[in-house]
Amino acid sequence: MLTIVHIVGFKPDERAWMESAFGRSVASVVFVDDDEALLASVPSGPGHCLIASADVDGAATLRLVRELRKRGVTLPVIVLGPHTAFRTAIDIARLEATDFLERPVSVRQLRAAVHRACMDSR
Structure with a gap:
């Protein structure tokens, strides 16, 4: 099965890191500028999954996941956030996001989370 990773938000250097982290382990990486474009x-x-950031505004990420579930x-949604975002992690889990990864995230952790998310969505 092909895996297509959609990534919303993140700074250019983070996007470049994620794209290189996936390499050939996924079919494609699609960057989305903002939540509205994604929605x-x-x-x-x-085979599709979403990676979103809770670093800058955890509330915005919660709104995005809430809106997706409401629709x-x-x-599958994987959220990356700081280790201090415990409350956000709990709220994300309650909205049935697939995973919450604390930063810093390794290439292995990121790939494994996407693999689990895409396998669970079959």
Whole structure:
């Protein structure tokens, strides 16, 4: 099965790191500029997953996941956030996000989370 990783937000250097981290382990990496763009064209189907950041504004990430679930979208969501975002991690889990990874995240952790997310969405 092909894996397509959609990434919303993040700084250019973080995007470059994630793209290189996945290398050939996924079919493609798609960068989405903001939440509105993602919601306008929500990816779906097996093999798709979303990575979002809770570093700058955990509340915005919660709103995004809440809106996806409200629309009935079961897209696996992996949230990256600081180790101090314990409350955000709990709230994200309650919204049925797939995973919450504390920064710093290794290439191995990121790949494993995407693999689990895409396998669980089958």
